[in-house]
Amino acid sequence: MTTDALIAEYFASGTLQGLPQDHFIDGAFTRAVANRKMDTFDPGAARAFHSFAAGDANDIDHAVAAAKRAQRAWGRMKPSARGAILQRTAQLIRAEAGRLAVVESLDSGKTLTEAEGDVAGAARCFDYYAGAADKLQGDSFPIGADYVAFSSQEPVGVTAHIIPWNYPLSTAARGIAPALAAGCTVVAKPAEQTPLTALMLADILYRAGLPAGVCNVVTGTGIEVGSPLVAHPDVRHVTFTGSVRTGIGVMQAAAPNVTSVVLELGGKSPVVVMADANLEAAIEGILGAIYENAGQICSAGSRLVVERAVHQELVDRLATRASALKPGHGLRRPDVGALNSAAHLEKVAGYVEAAKARGIAIAAGGARTVDPQSGQGWFFQPTILDKVTPEDPVIQEEIFGPVLSVQVVDGEEEAVAAANGTSFGLVAGIYTRDFATAHRMARDIDAGQVYINEYFAGGIEVPFGGNKLSGFGREKGLEALRSYTRVKSVAAKISE
Numbered sequence: 001m002t003t004d005a006l007i008a009e010y011f012a013s014g015t016l017q018g019l020p021q022d023h024f025i026d027g028a029f030t031r032a033v034a035n036r037k038m039d040t041f042d043p044g045a046a047r048a049f050h051s052f053a054a055g056d057a058n059d060i061d062h063a064v065a066a067a068k069r070a071q072r073a074w075g076r077m078k079p080s081a082r083g084a085i086l087q088r089t090a091q092l093i094r095a096e097a098g099r100l101a102v103v104e105s106l107d108s109g110k111t112l113t114e115a116e117g118d119v120a121g122a123a124r125c126f127d128y129y130a131g132a133a134d135k136l137q138g139d140s141f142p143i144g145a146d147y148v149a150f151s152s153q154e155p156v157g158v159t160a161h162i163i164p165w166n167y168p169l170s171t172a173a174r175g176i177a178p179a180l181a182a183g184c185t186v187v188a189k190p191a192e193q194t195p196l197t198a199l200m201l202a203d204i205l206y207r208a209g210l211p212a213g214v215c216n217v218v219t220g221t222g223i224e225v226g227s228p229l230v231a232h233p234d235v236r237h238v239t240f241t242g243s244v245r246t247g248i249g250v251m252q253a254a255a256p257n258v259t260s261v262v263l264e265l266g267g268k269s270p271v272v273v274m275a276d277a278n279l280e281a282a283i284e285g286i287l288g289a290i291y292e293n294a295g296q297i298c299s300a301g302s303r304l305v306v307e308r309a310v311h312q313e314l315v316d317r318l319a320t321r322a323s324a325l326k327p328g329h330g331l332r333r334p335d336v337g338a339l340n341s342a343a344h345l346e347k348v349a350g351y352v353e354a355a356k357a358r359g360i361a362i363a364a365g366g367a368r369t370v371d372p373q374s375g376q377g378w379f380f381q382p383t384i385l386d387k388v389t390p391e392d393p394v395i396q397e398e399i400f401g402p403v404l405s406v407q408v409v410d411g412e413e414e415a416v417a418a419a420n421g422t423s424f425g426l427v428a429g430i431y432t433r434d435f436a437t438a439h440r441m442a443r444d445i446d447a448g449q450v451y452i453n454e455y456f457a458g459g460i461e462v463p464f465g466g467n468k469l470s471g472f473g474r475e476k477g478l479e480a481l482r483s484y485t486r487v488k489s490v491a492a493k494i495s496e
């Protein structure tokens with residue numbers, strides 16, 4: 001079915017045929033033990049369009065047991081054979097990209113164009129780690145002629161993946177692909193707001209040749225499904241992507257079993273624009289940094305830190321561009337999609353209303369809106385809050401919506417201090433034509449990833465993750481494989 005036919009089917013019937021509704025466990029779609037369901041919503045229309053399994057600890061027990069049974073054979077399969085399965089997965093994702101993107105857009109509220117980008121990125125991720133599967137090599141150690149000493153990279157075992165609602169397929173792919181490449185098995189729990197594409201991915205993996213039990217997906221709430229998963233004694237590693245509060249709880253729940261964790265948490269990332277910057281490039285970068293996915297990005301550039309000399313011109317030009325962006329239902333390919341839930345819209349609107357009440361100037365947007373065609377949906381206008389002081393909540397707290405907060409600074413030192421002036425440290429953008437300034441700032445800004453003159457520069461090859469409250473551990477790149485492997489050293493005496 002073409003993308004256009006799928007869109008027509010959705011708008012005519014209010015749903016899509018053939019959407020997954022059960023867990024994916026041990027190579028098959030499997031009903032929840034308690035046979036309970038919950039709804040998933042189309043944020044662009046503010047209505048439920050499908051229901052799916054609301055799992056519990058019994059489903060997690062089944063999924064972890066399946067993953068544990070499958071571990072030995074998968075971990076011992078020839079690495080090149082594992083890589084071939086991941087390569088076929090990438091091909092299948094591309095072959096089924098149209099359907100995956102429509103479902104992702106519907107479930108999350110993001111624009112179809114953004115969802116298509118996410119699907120292409122997921123395929124690329126499987127390609128990348130397919131190539132890495134047979135390159136995980138160990139080392140040898142010089143302890144004398146009478147000995148042989150070497151290390152190998154073993155899979156850690158069953159891994160848990162807790163996924164948020166803002167990038168459901170991409171986040172699933174960026175955790176699952178390296179875990180499988182390293183020879184681990186997987187139990188993934190997508191966010192209850194966006195369960196569908198992770199289930200579709202598990203099915204694709206199975207059809208690409210993944211043995212039953214190697215990748216399982218259990219759906220449901222964080223408390224009923226996420227909690228028993230991260231606390232399960234047979235899980236050896238947890239990759240968690242989500243909020244700081246939940247991340248801290250996950251770390252505590254994993255502690256009694258001494259399970260390792262990678263935490264990919266929130267951010268309040270600065271885009272620093274120096275007076276000598278190419279403003280045209282900076283404007284394009286800033287618009288993408290804060291309005292892509294309606295600002296629901298952990299690494300969104302949600303703070304503009306700008307030198308006074310260019311502040312007014314930059315904010316005026318940004319405000320003109322932001323005001324021209326058209327929100328709308330994701331499947332109609334608007335400029336900006338919906339916020340993911342009614343509760344989240346309330347949160348974003350609450351931040352902006354409180355900022356207004358404190359007297360902060362609104363340079364663009366500032367209000368809720370709806371899909372222009374249907375008059376429905378959970379939308380917020382692309383917004384700019386100008387000349388905000390460093391301690392203000394809209395500078396210090398993650399809003400996770402299309403809201404840019406502007407901080408005016410004088411000189412490099414103040415810019416770096418402002419960039420570092422929150423408890424987060426995920427990413428940072430720097431716009432300047434001065435090579436030395438750019439690299440001094442990259443050195444001095446406390447963030448896991450720094451973009452110079454192009455926000456979001458990089459791809460699956462470049463490690464990603466946060467400092468401070470943004471978490472620890474790195475995903476993407478070869479670095480991600482570290483979480484899924486452990487080093488075994490063997491030392492042998494070979495002569496009497």
Ligand code: NAD
Pocket residue numbers: 162163164165166167189190191192220221222223225226227230241242243244246247249250263264265266267297298299398400426466470
């Ligand atoms: P959240 O923490 O509420 O939920 C994330 C996931 O955790 C969901 O699947 C949820 O069901 C699950 N969960 C909830 N309670 C749990 C528990 N007790 N045990 C185990 N799992 C549990 O976060 P959210 O609101 O869905 O996502 C938005 C947050 O995620 C933002 O703070 C954002 O910055 C962050 N995020 C970070 C990254 C990154 O890579 N650093 C990427 C995307 C999102």
